Amino acid sequence: MSAALYLLPVTLGDTPLETVLPSYNKEVILRIHHFIVEDIRSARRFLKKVDREIDIDALKFYTLNKHTTPEELSGYLQPLEAGHSMGVISEAGCPAVADPGADVVAIAQKKNLRVVPLVGPSSIILSVMGSGFNGQSFAFHGYLPIEAGERAKKIKMLEQRVYTEQQTQLFIETPYRNNKMVDDILHNCRPQTRLCIAANITCEGEYIKTKTIKEWHGKVPDLSKIPCIFLLYK
Structure with a gap:
């Protein structure tokens, strides 16, 4: 070697x-x-x-x-x-x-x-694969701003890129703030925009679901303390 x-x-x-x-x-x-x-x-x-x-x-x-x-x-x-x-x-x-x-x-x-x-699991790639979103063009943004106003502004900006660039947008959050993240997404995105929540990828209890913002309302599971990645697309 x-x-x-x-x-x-x-x-x-x-x-x-x-x-x-x-x-x-x-x-x-x-x-x-x-x-x-x-x-x-x-x-x-x-x-x-x-x-x-x-x-x-x-x-x-x-x-x-x-x-x-x-x-x-x-x-x-x-x-x-x-x-x-x-x-x-x-x-x-x-x-x-x-x-x-x-x-x-x-x-x-x-x-x-x-x-x-070497080959191994990547939550970014695996979540794109499982989302049904555009796998030809996607962008990972890591953590979004913590401050409420800045976070809302960032979410809306990423959603706009979905529509103007036809690009899948990915981001993550500290596990104990996952539920707040979903609330912010649902509050700031258009009803027809699709959100994929990918949690516990490759692990027991793996959860990868894609729904429109409208469909997610009232149906989001408890995501606290679970490794998650969030994806937006039209």
């Missing part, structure tokens, strides 16, 4: 690995001894799930989060520059997609180091 920065997807929840990750991923992981991770504890749990016999204490972990300085981040790739493969592990799903791992990938590209993304 040639030296590279391997982007290692993890499950989106407590899902059996074999249902969402190829066996090849395990082969790659077991050859890597340097990992850049969002959270060391969850990364260690994931690696133990990959192989119960893995020697965690023999591995080197580098933390990548909002507190990591650019200088620290650049130094993380020294093992790769010395010819040792490294792996990037996020909290859930695919590294570098709506994830701080993108920063270290950018540095690797700038240094002309090999980058290899």
